[in-house]
Amino acid sequence: MNLKEVLKLADDLVFARTGKHLSDLQEAILRGTWEDEDYKEIANGVHRSEDRVREVGMELWQILSQELGEKVSKSNFRSTMERLQVSLFSHFEQHHNQIASFNVCGESRHPPDIPNLHPPNQETANTKKTNIAYHDLSEMPELGAFYDRTPELATLTTWILQQRCRLIALTGISGIGKTTLAVQLVQQIKNEFEYVIWYSLESSPTLDEFQHKLIEFFSQSEKLDSPATNQKLLPLIKYLQKYRCLIILDDVHNLFSKVELTGKYKPGYEEYRSLFKQIEKLSHQSCFLLIGWEQPKQVTQIENQNATVRTLQLTGLDIAAAREILRDYGLAEIDNYSELIHRYQGNPLWIKSVATLIKELGGCVTELLVDDTILLPEDLQDVLEEQFDRLSELEKQVLSLLAKESEPVNLAKLLENGRMRSTDLLNALQSLSRRCLIEQQGSFYTLSPVLREYAITAISRSNQTI
CATH class of the missing domain: 3.40.50.300 (P-loop containing nucleotide triphosphate hydrolases)
Structure with a gap:
């Protein structure tokens, strides 16, 4: 069984389970595994972190295990595929016209030419006949x-x-x-x-x-x-x-x-x-x-x-999960990583954006993270702009008020500073809350550090345009 046949068979199995073909990284992991490389060698070959390669590998072995109905791992992948090929050959004439399930986009429980190597019991088999996916x-x-x-x-x-x-x-x-x-x-x-x-x-x-x-x-x-x-x-x-x-x-x-x-x-x-x-x-x-x-x-x-x-x-990731993002960018050991995660509210996209900036500038940016500096990379500003552009003028007024406050403020102070009707203020706060753009602490309201910084930047840009 050559490598090309292995990759084709593995691709069929992954497609059958997920509806998606092998990614470049998954294919690289299979190639390396077949050639008896460890995760570090595979990672070096594709210029990715070893942790990231290991994570994708574990997901891949799980997909293959689910589809084949037996435990598949890096250590037994080669023997499993060789045994599967023998089984396929012996069953081909019997099964080549069988299709386990139909899928408009090509997904099935088993690929058209791959039989189920672990037949279900009679009760399960009868259920599948009437419940095709x-x-x-x-x-x-x-x-x-x-x-x-x-x-x-x-x-x-x-x-x-x-x-x-x-x-x-x-x-x-x-x-x-x-x-x-x-x-x-x-x-x-x-x-x-x-x-x-x-x-x-x-x-x-x-x-x-x-x-x-x-x-x-x-x-x-x-x-x-x-x-x-x-x-x-x-x-x-x-x-x-x-x-x-x-x-x-x-x-x-x-x-x-x-x-x-x-x-x-x-x-x-x-x-x-x-x-x-x-x-x-x-x-x-x-x-x-x-x-x-x-x-x-x-x-x-x-x-x-x-x-x-x-x-x-959804709220942000916890420290342990968010640190995995930093680890993928090679930044898991930077000083004050927990403060960085907290500052960006455990938001995966925000953390990835800042991590990319730090990585591309050689890590010197971390010196700015000692104080309360909020970094807003351009791609992060673009994401926030898309959401802020949906706001009503009333909501923008309230955000402008909150952006000027370093501490949470109550309704009375917002009414006093904003000079708007109480009904308008309440409706705007409700709408902003449903958009997940403001935080409420009892009867007080505030903006997260990232949104406050962006709101100040957006207001300043708007004033310059005027």
């Missing part, structure tokens, strides 16, 4: 490094699988890791559903376009199951009632207007309100997971009354 994960982003989110994963899994929640909002400030968490979640629970689809709202599809895409997905699989039957298209809610479905809507904030308080639908998109209302009210066995900076107002309004509606607001 259909996955369209073509729009799901590639899962990069995943830093510990064990409590959040456990919470979402419980809500979806045990409590059968119908509508879940996953929210948090930009860069906090919403999409990465959702990808990890889908990889873990996708086989519990008959249908799984990841749909990005980045292009702001109308409700008709969105529903047409989903109904087409359902109807295609039904036609393949019953080719001789002329299947009648059903309303979307009927499919959600008929099948156990998991539908992920990413970038849901694109449904809402800019320069408005959070959650106001753009003209022509108000019908999404009715869809989310149906998902909440009508009886069905499916789950919608909404990911975005903003969420529909009705989610926060009804979750206290409806046990099937939930919101999870």
Whole structure:
């Protein structure tokens, strides 16, 4: 068995489990393992840290173990693949026409030409015959490094699988890791559903376009199951009632207007309100997971009354998990690393941005981290600008007030300094809170150091423009 055959077989196995082909780093790890290199040698060859190579390797062995139904590790990878080739050859004539499951984007429980080498018991086999999985994960982003989110994963899994929640909002400030968490979640629970689809709202599809895409997905699989039957298209809610479905809507904030308080639908998109209302009210066995900076107002309004509606607001990583990011950048041992993590609120994207700046400037920037200096690399400013551009003028006024205060302030002081109606102030604070842009400590409000620094910079830039 040559290396090319090994990589092709491994790629088939990984694609069968994840719907994604081998990444360059995964392929390099397999090449090195086949040639009996250790992780340090592999890391040197691809110019990555040994810890990062080891982490990706562990994820890869886990994927292969799950797909083959046996323990796969760096030490037994070669023998496992050679044994698999022998088994494939002996079973080829018997299995070459079998397809374990259909997938619009090419995902299946087992690749078309790779039989299940560990046959399930009769009870499991009968269940799989009636519960074929259909996955369209073509729009799901590639899962990069995943830093510990064990409590959040456990919470979402419980809500979806045990409590059968119908509508879940996953929210948090930009860069906090919403999409990465959702990808990890889908990889873990996708086989519990008959249908799984990841749909990005980045292009702001109308409700008709969105529903047409989903109904087409359902109807295609039904036609393949019953080719001789002329299947009648059903309303979307009927499919959600008929099948156990998991539908992920990413970038849901694109449904809402800019320069408005959070959650106001753009003209022509108000019908999404009715869809989310149906998902909440009508009886069905499916789950919608909404990911975005903003969420529909009705989610926060009804979750206290409806046990099937939930919101999870992501906060930053803890020190141990965030330090793994610094370790990947070779900065795990810098002085005051815990203070750096705290200053950037454990936000993965913010930490990566600052780590890149420190790395590219040879580490001399760390001298600036001794005091309370907040570094705002240009790419981080671009990310924050995208979110700040969505704010209403009222919200910008409140942020400007908070940016001038080094300590948390209460409503009375904000009213006095801002000279605005109490109703306007309260609405602006509520909207900013839902956007995860302000922090509340009892009856006091404040900005994080990063957002305060950016707000001051943005205000100064705006004044210069005027």
